[in-house]
Amino acid sequence: MQPRNSRLNSSALRGAVDLAAVKAAGEAAQKAEQARAERARQAAAAEAAGVAPAQAPYELVIDVTEDTFEAEVVQRSTEVPVVIDFWAEWCGPCKQLSPILERLAEEYAGRIVLAKIDVDANQLIAQQFGIQGIPAVMAVVAGQLVPLFQGAENEANVRKVLDQLILVAEQRFGVVGGAGVPGGAAGGAPSYVPEDPALVAAHEALVRGDLGGAIQAFENVLADQPGNAEAKAGLAQAQLLRRVEGLDLQTVRAAAAADPKDVEAQLRAADLDLAGGHVEDAFGRLVDTVGRTFGEDRDAARLRLLELFEVIGADDPRVTAARTALARVLF
Numbered sequence: 001m002q003p004r005n006s007r008l009n010s011s012a013l014r015g016a017v018d019l020a021a022v023k024a025a026g027e028a029a030q031k032a033e034q035a036r037a038e039r040a041r042q043a044a045a046a047e048a049a050g051v052a053p054a055q056a057p058y059e060l061v062i063d064v065t066e067d068t069f070e071a072e073v074v075q076r077s078t079e080v081p082v083v084i085d086f087w088a089e090w091c092g093p094c095k096q097l098s099p100i101l102e103r104l105a106e107e108y109a110g111r112i113v114l115a116k117i118d119v120d121a122n123q124l125i126a127q128q129f130g131i132q133g134i135p136a137v138m139a140v141v142a143g144q145l146v147p148l149f150q151g152a153e154n155e156a157n158v159r160k161v162l163d164q165l166i167l168v169a170e171q172r173f174g175v176v177g178g179a180g181v182p183g184g185a186a187g188g189a190p191s192y193v194p195e196d197p198a199l200v201a202a203h204e205a206l207v208r209g210d211l212g213g214a215i216q217a218f219e220n221v222l223a224d225q226p227g228n229a230e231a232k233a234g235l236a237q238a239q240l241l242r243r244v245e246g247l248d249l250q251t252v253r254a255a256a257a258a259d260p261k262d263v264e265a266q267l268r269a270a271d272l273d274l275a276g277g278h279v280e281d282a283f284g285r286l287v288d289t290v291g292r293t294f295g296e297d298r299d300a301a302r303l304r305l306l307e308l309f310e311v312i313g314a315d316d317p318r319v320t321a322a323r324t325a326l327a328r329v330l331f
Contacts, residue, residue, distance in 0.1 A: 060105045064115040066122050073115050077140040080177035081169040083148070083162070085116045086126060086136040093152035094135040100155045101137070104162060111166050111177040112139075139165055142173040145277070171204070196221070199230060206238055211245070214238040236310035243268075244275045256285070263289060263297040267304050274308050282308055283322035291329035302326070 064072045064084075073082050085101050087094035098116070105114035119126040119134060129138065129145075139146040146168075148161055169175040202217030218235035221228055249272055255262065256269035266289045273282035286308070289301040305326060309319045 059113070060108075060110065061102050061114045061116065064117050064122075066124055069117075069122075069125060073140050074143055076113060077144075078142055078175065080110070080113050081165050081175060082113045082115050082140045083165070084129075084138045084140065085114060086119050086129070086131050086134050086138070087116060088118060088120050088134055090120075091134050097135045097137075097152045097158075100153075100158050104155070104159060108162065108166075108177075112162060113177075137161075141165070141169045141175055144173070198224075199228075199234075202231065202234055206234060211238050211242045215242065233310050233313065236307050239307070240271055240275060240311055244271050247272060249276070260288075261292065263293060263300055266301065270304065270308065274311060279312060279318050280322075283318065283325075287322060287325045287329060290326060302330070 062072055073084065076082055083101065083105070085094075085098055087098055101114050105112060117125055119131060129136075133150055135152060136150045137148045139148055146165065148165065153161075166177070169177075198217065198221045202214055202221060205211075205214035205217050215235060215238045218231045218238060221231040222235065225231065247268060252265070252268045252272055256265040259265060266285055270282040270285045270289075273279075273285060283305065286301050286305040290298055290305065293301060305322070309322070312319050
């Protein structure tokens, strides 16, 4: 796939693999379907009455504060993907990126909402989101956090990220926003869709929760295209989600804490850490495990760490830091 700190996997939300979203997705999809049906009813009534179609039932670019965050971002994310632009007045790259985001929000005509958050005026939100550098761009879909990218990006790259976000929001959560998409009719498909049919099938299986089918489909892609980074990342996430199925978080963490030398316990805990979005915790746990083990146990921990790197993406700064830490304990 494209560079992973600045792109979304078609269905795998890198860096924030929140398994609670699986349950939330079903609830959000039901709510979104009800809202979509109501909008369709209203549109049909307006058409029958000869009234012009309604525009998006919300502002497309909004300034959000700590007081308005719950209503403007969390609640609204059940109806439309909310893209968050963390910025500050003194930030030069922010001044390059923000106009692009604002222009695209208007162009997408209701398929996304752009929420702008000044990190100086809203330090609590910035701390809660773990913002360490700006500009930083995240999204919230059906109440679920989706990290997108950090740093300034050109318009073409931002457009692809937003297209992927819209696709994921609709397929995984049933959240489709209000009006039309750029260059298309209302309710149409996003302009960017993966071209490889085999890869599309793999992503669709992952969206449906068919982990076995997704794993097989990604493996099929890799059999023909061994260097396909998108397929490698998709396979790594599908395998992660399968490994953590049925695991109890408290039980796993208690077992890992009780016996730091139990490699299998550490592997399970690291998987759950990553699946819950605690990326640094997962990496740190496995680096420590590599440092205290030898032979096959060390190899198992090292290989699992490399697998989790694939889920997050090689150019993510957390992966870079973990690779450096791993090198220190290995050599």
